[in-house]
Amino acid sequence: MMKSPTIFSFTPSLMNAADLESIFVQREVIAADLVDRIRESVLTPTKHHSLIIGARGMGKTHLVSLVYHRVQAMADLHDRILIAWLREEEWGITSFLKLLLRILRAIDPADPVIQQRVEALYELSSAEAEQAAISLLMEIIGDRTLLLITENLDDLFKGLGEQGQQQLRAFLQNSGCCTILATAPRLFNGVQSRNKPFYGFFRPVRLQELTAAEAVQLLIRIASLREQIELVSFLKTPMGKARVQAVEHLAGGNPRIYVIFAEFLSQESLEELVQPFMALLDALTPYYQSRMQYLSAQQREIVEFLCDRKFPATVKDIAQRCFITSQTTSSQLKELKDKGYVNVESIGRESFYALQEPLMRICLGMKKERDSTLKFMVDFLRAWYSKDELDMLRQKLSDGFMQVHLEVALQESNTNEQDPRIAIYLDQMKDFYDRDHFEEALQHIQKLIVIRGSAIYWNWQGIILDKLGRVDEAFIALTKALNAEPGNKFALQFIDHLTKESDLIFRIKKTHEEFLEDCNRTIKINPNNFSYVVCIAKILVGANHWTEEANAMKDVLDQLQESNESYPGGTELVINNLLAQNSSQWQTTITNLISWFEPFPSAVTNGLVSACNKLISPLISDTTATLWHDTWHELTHHLPEYQLPLRLLTTALHYKQKPDDPRVWMELSIEERKILQQALGLDSIESHD
């Protein structure tokens, strides 16, 4: 049974300590350090002032709440600390006096004596009340330390004005008994400018966005807290991970959005997904609209332009489209960046600006749409589903509202969209590569992968990592290329090249498991694609650890069999590689191959014939070749489908032993000779007759 929800995505300060702890990810080191600093501030004359920096929804309040509860729980601090935790949105603080009153109210709202004395302050003039409030506060603090927790410090400073800030700083310096834990969505002028009272006063702590793995961790914890066992299992599947990646695209690593999306991550059908999503957008739209209210008209215009634009834009583009000068555009963009609305990416001499949160574009876009094809829905579908999934869904739906959107989404997926950053990154990457500056080339290709994770960029990353001697990571990159484009020939060939190193698979076992998952998923979506199977088999044989992963391999083959699909070929690589391995492995491996490929015998027989070419190579000794021949004969002579390949193998062996003896070819019929000669890469059979 599902627990009643206890997770407040917009107001985590309402959650209890245990729940906050149970869904806390990535930031344990930061939390422990903040608690340590508060502890030191309470127990010694040292006073730390920390400012947590993170865009809206990044988890600042969660962190602050958690730190508050941990400090509260420290029994040895009880008599030495006072905590004033101001509300997240303290709108009415327009002077130092009002700040003092809020602090006094927050220290112990349940203490009637304090509250009565605070009430008495309202009887005084503002100047007298300020003086009396300071005295009262100092009296209450006594020889203890005041921990002041305040969110949105930028808003608080704005309300205080320069004079109020000077008063606050003077109070802190003169009293020497406060430690501050504050938050802000960004570093702002009040703490950053040398002309301001609080310049350099706070120690900034920057919150990082969640990586996809951390997001999965967060969502699993949320699902566990809600006792959603099925969702926990779903998140561990490749499909679950793909959904999280989609949210990552929409949310830009923002934990709040992950929490919101947790509700319908596992919805399979479009109907189940779309309605809650529409409702979510509807609920979020006022939030994003209210954020627009904070902007000047010119800034709103720029944000709107970026909403309409699919790709990041240069200052020049924005200026041209908004009919404002480049200089004004630059200064407005700087402010928007400072306010956390846009991010900037510098490539060479160009700076590209984009919205910080893609979800903002979707929500604001929803309000603007009047035609039947809603752009935001197309955007969402493209993020949520892969191209193959979109194709599959479109085939299932014959008509209707969603079908139109699926069509458009699919069309856009097929369009070769030209993000202006790609050409610049690509040029620079190639330039670095040509000059053997592989570290720099790697940085550039990583940017390209972030923009578009196409197989070509993953392949490039594999090549560069290999150049840098980071073979394990190169392998991972190539598997990602296969993920992006199943059967990508270059990736398969490069894996072939890499896996000559025998212990690679053992070193990257974890990745390899993911690779198998990719394989399963690909086959499910597109059963005709068998390249993965071949590739895995080849890697396993190449790494000489066949037995360790044999079951996984068998699962894949069973799946293929269940789908009643035919085997499209490609086991040649497997058998070719087996021939190059230690002959002591042959017996077991060949037995397994025959058994697993029983539903697709041609997979093995074709591979066996193809391997004849390798057999006649001077690198294979006559003794080894004979042993290979004898092993196959011993294991397959009783199987009808192996009779022809065995005959061809025998002739190939004889040809290897006596290449100039034309009688060798007489062992085979004309048709069989043609097949073998083709396999051996010889010109024509007549020349040997």
Place this chain on the structure above:
Amino acid sequence: MKPNPGGQLAADEVLGRDRLIARLWQVLERQSLILTAERRMGKTSVIKKMTAQPLPQILVKFRDLEDLRTPLEFVEAVWQDVQQDLSGKERAMGGVRALLEQLSGAEIKGFKLPKSIEQHWKTILTKTVEDLMAQQNGMVVFFWDEMPMMLDNINRDLGETVTMEILTTLRYLRQTHSNLRMVFTGSIGLHHVVTQLKKVGAAGATTNDMHQEEVTPLDLDFAILLAQELLTGAKIDVKDLAESIAESVDLVPYYIHHIVDELQQLNSPVTQQSVADIILDNLYNPSNRWDMAHYRERIDTYYESPIVPFALGVLDELAVTANPLPLKDLLQLLQVQNNLQNLDREMLLKVLSLLQRDHYIGQQNAGAYAFRFPLIQQYWKLSRGLG
């Protein structure tokens, strides 16, 4: 010891300042002083350490004045600070309180002075100090942090005459009480406030009895020691990193704290290169914490318009020179290469003096001029497109 950039340090955590503090106490034996330095050089830490660990028989009072905007508020602050050092009799009915009640015509409750007696602030201040000095046998030192900020506030709100009166009254008190000392510190140079006041006459004379001392960066050994202590506290162990940090931020303690703090927050392994990367980011990233653009903007804000091109010319030339420049060479470069024909020797000396007082430049051996801090020179050179 944890890195604590911008926070309040315990006296024992203020490293490498003992020699300076000993010298400052020596100065205070004979006269008051003005403590100058760039922001975040550690002025407040130094005076707080002096306040926390005063010499025997010396009464010390620390007060940050930046929130004060009228002479009466200043007097009120001084009165509050000395209350506990007045005798019980004085506190109850003695000099100042009696005077206040006489001036206001009512009983004074608490420590808020009524606005009605504002015009008598000089009398109250004088009486307060008199009462205090009468109670003390030894020296009394007022450490007034952000004094220029208070003067600037008053200057803007009430005009230059009032500001001048404050400075004059304080000078009178210093001259009247041989055991009274004042220490002015502040993040804006007092000379910027005084320059405005010069127009109303004799501003320079109000502080010329005070010794001026600059808080400089740490000595190399102490800067390395500080960096090492912080690295240990941050559990970072990289060979020669402390030296590298200390030298790369010109031995300034705040930046040493800052760099170690950033290193501690890195998600990747810490190397020597990490230090260089953090510094580069802080120098050139427009949204950096060090606000290096301030060094350019400050010239427009505080320097008179005709002087601005000369100041910029001097800094541009010194930014690109490998060696310090003598006055003669600098003048020639500015006149010829920068086409500043109307710059003569006297004007250049005036500009150089201002730039020195604002800690942009310093004079090295044989009087040649160079940037005071290589970090600012590096920023200036690149931000001005000088190579």
